[in-house]
Amino acid sequence: GENVEQHPSTLSVQEGDSAVIKCTYSDSASNYFPWYKQELGKRPQLIIDIRSNVGEKKDQRIAVTLNKTAKHFSLHITETQPEDSAVYFCAASKGSGGSNYKLTFGKGTLLTVNP
């Protein structure tokens, strides 16, 4: 089955700096890669996602890049703010059909943005 590795497990940055979180996946059939932000005691919140037919996607301060050949994708947060502090999870799935909807999650990255 799919295996998703996520690094680093913790990341501490100064406010205004950029943060990058990287994930690798094992199954070349995976074609959908979402990123979730989870604040303490709250639900995972979808912040951005990318499909395998796209190399990069941006939404204001966050962006995701995908390298299908190398089977890795990354989350980039620019101009970080204290409210960006949370656990971030990457995930992968094969998209549609039966159990293909299943998301395989990375283990998460605790991002701390210091004021």
Place this chain on the structure above:
Amino acid sequence: DAMVIQNPRYQVTQFGKPVTLSCSQTLNHNVMYWYQQKSSQAPKLLFHYYDKDFNNEADTPDNFQSRRPNTSFCFLDIRSPGLGDAAMYLCATSRGGTVYEQYFGPGTRLTVT
């Protein structure tokens, strides 16, 4: 305008006493999922429904059952909770077809005493 609703938000049960967690959605999504999330871990998929078709994960204990009586509601039954079942239980939905985005409910925090 809550989209995925879970009840209760907090549930305390005794060791071995059956418990049912509830999820409802106003999105009319075809797919509903149940995840278990323990402290400092990623969500772990227990099972999901595509409409009425049930898909169980191979490593989901038999102690966990699910029902989906209609499009809007899905239930998680834990037949004999053990101390190791204490966790946050998250319900999620997605439209299905070629729309893959999953949206999570607020979760139910289960405590087993």
